[in-house]
Amino acid sequence: MTDMTSPDAVRRQYAAEGNLQVRSSVWHPDADGRDPSALALDAVVGAAPTRMLEVGCGTGAFAARVREVLPATDLVAIDSSERFVELTRARGVTAHVADAQALPFEDSSFHLVAALWMLYHVPDLHRGLAEVRRVLRPGGTFLAVTNGDQHVAELRRAVGRPPMVTHFSSENGEAALGRHFSDVRREDLRPRAVFPDHAAALAYLASSEEPSQRDLPWFDGPREYAGHVTVFVCR
Ligand SMILES: C[S@@+](CC[C@H](N)C(=O)[O-])C[C@H]1O[C@@H](n2cnc3c(N)ncnc32)[C@H](O)[C@@H]1O
16 A cells, blocks of 8 residues: 555645646546536535535635635635645635644534545544544535546556555545445546646656656657546535
């Protein structure tokens, strides 16, 4: 299993926005035009929460979209990175530095909690999920997005990296969520990572600390790799 939970590695990876921006920028909707963030946003709009928390908000891009479409929602975001909290606040969203494993909120504070592409970083996953359950009101919605083991696997294989197997994935996420929520629904998507050229694919690979076993074979022109993403909606 790939260890994505080392607090030192997580701190280094998200001390600044460059790595995350490189990775986020390559993604395009799947063949049916479906996009994980758009699906997640639809789920938020459908739930129309009065109070909402986003855990692991990154640079605040999703929170800013929520604010735009649901301006009356009382929205708060947390992240363990000081820089990301600063960037989220700069978008006009209330944000705090905090750990998903110890949420600084009262019980039953929110109608909806969202955690997009972050639970695979949380060392004690079940403590994090219990915290989400605790701060959610009864009947509230939890929205979690994560990647599958085969996410960009072809690109990873090309440089000798093993599949990205984590403790919260498309494959094992449903069982983990089922320990905390009685109703877990999922939607699986295949977004496309589109690289205009070889250098762009190299930059994507270099944005993580993972070692490669060999150089990426040269290719001319654009290239596409399949992503594997799941959007979970839980109550
Ligand atoms: C892959 S990024 C995803 C960011 C954002 N949700 C997005 O979709 O762009 C993971 C985020 O989780 C944050 N994070 C990692 N571990 C955390 C923890 N234990 N508590 C709170 N935030 C954490 C990181 O700082 C980073 O912003």
